[in-house]
Structures are given as C-alpha cells and as structure tokens.
Amino acid sequence: MTYFEKALNNNPKLTDMTLDDVKIINLPKIEDPRGNLTVIEGAVHIPFQFQRVYWIYDVPGGGIRGGHAYKKLHEFIVALSGSFDVVLHDGRSEKVYSLNRSYFGLYVPNMIWRSLKNFSTNSLCLVLASELYDENDYIRDFELFKTMAE
Numbered sequence: 001m002t003y004f005e006k007a008l009n010n011n012p013k014l015t016d017m018t019l020d021d022v023k024i025i026n027l028p029k030i031e032d033p034r035g036n037l038t039v040i041e042g043a044v045h046i047p048f049q050f051q052r053v054y055w056i057y058d059v060p061g062g063g064i065r066g067g068h069a070y071k072k073l074h075e076f077i078v079a080l081s082g083s084f085d086v087v088l089h090d091g092r093s094e095k096v097y098s099l100n101r102s103y104f105g106l107y108v109p110n111m112i113w114r115s116l117k118n119f120s121t122n123s124l125c126l127v128l129a130s131e132l133y134d135e136n137d138y139i140r141d142f143e144l145f146k147t148m149a150e
C-alpha cells in the first residue's frame with residue numbers, strides 16, 4: 001500500500017505509520033511576472049481532505065512547538081515564510097526535515113511524534129489538518145507514544 005492509499009483509508013491501524021510514510025510533497029507553482037501562486041486542494045495535492053487550518057507565527061528565538069503525536073490526525077506542514085525544522089520520530093528512529101519554501105510541504109501521518117524548532121525570524125508555519133481540534137486525539141507523553149507505536 002502506498003502512503004497515499006494508507007492515508008485515504010478511513011480506519012488505518014494506529015501502528016501502521018512509520019517514517020517511510022512521511023513525504024515531502026511538491027505543490028503546483030504557477031509562475032507569473034505579477035507574483036507566483038501556489039495552491040493546495042484537499043485529497044488532490046495532499047492525501048487527505050483538510051477540515052482545519054492553523055498557523056504558527058511570532059515564535060521567539062529558540063522556541064519549540066509541537067512535542068506530541070496524534071492518534072488519528074494527518075497534517076501537512078508548509079513554511080509559508082522563513083524556515084524551521086520538523087523533527088519526527090516513529091517510535092524507533094528520528095528524522096529531521098528542514099522546510100524553507102512555500103511551494104512544498106511535509107506530509108506527516110498519524111502516530112508520528114513531531115517537534116518544530118529552529119524557527120527563523122518572522123517565519124510563518126501553515127498547517128492543514130485532517131480533523132477538527134480534539135485534545136483527546138493528542139499523545140503528549142513520549143514514553144506512552146513509544147509503547148503505542150510498537
């Protein structure tokens with residue numbers, strides 16, 4: 001099964017996802033002398049329909065966001081402006097992605113622990129989420145996460 005098929009499956013097993021399912025996805029870039037344009041359509045350019053959009057900004061120097069995993073939620077993360085690192089862990093190993101352009105982003109499925117750090121000054125992090133906000137979907141204890149991801 002490809003990561004796209006897994007993500008579109010309504011009932012993925014919680015333990016299905018690994019760092020192999022994380023993907024950098026290039027977005028359409030419509031170049032124009034008047035200014036460039038990039039677009040994201042749910043379930044077209046990214047492997048889920050998004051129900052929620054949020055953004056992280058004004059991060060103070062040295063600030064770290066995230067520090068959790070989701071049981072069900074899938075996300076797509078874009079550096080709309082500036083740059084930052086996304087540190088991922090699937091319970092076995094860690095991988096770091098640097099995001100620094102607005103025409104690609106990082107698909108992070110459920111059951112992947114993430115932290116965002118090294119935000120540049122005035123960076124803007126856009127996140128598209130597959131579900132509405134639900135605190136019960138969060139796993140905020142890394143040791144518990146590792147047990148659940150086994």
Ligand code: TYD
Pocket residue numbers: 052054056064065066067068133
């Ligand atoms: P959290 O998801 O922990 O932030 P981070 O992006 O660093 O992982 O959310 C921080 C707080 O913001 C949390 O206590 C609840 C609130 N929040 C909402 O109310 N709605 C949302 O969609 C999000 C993402 C957070």
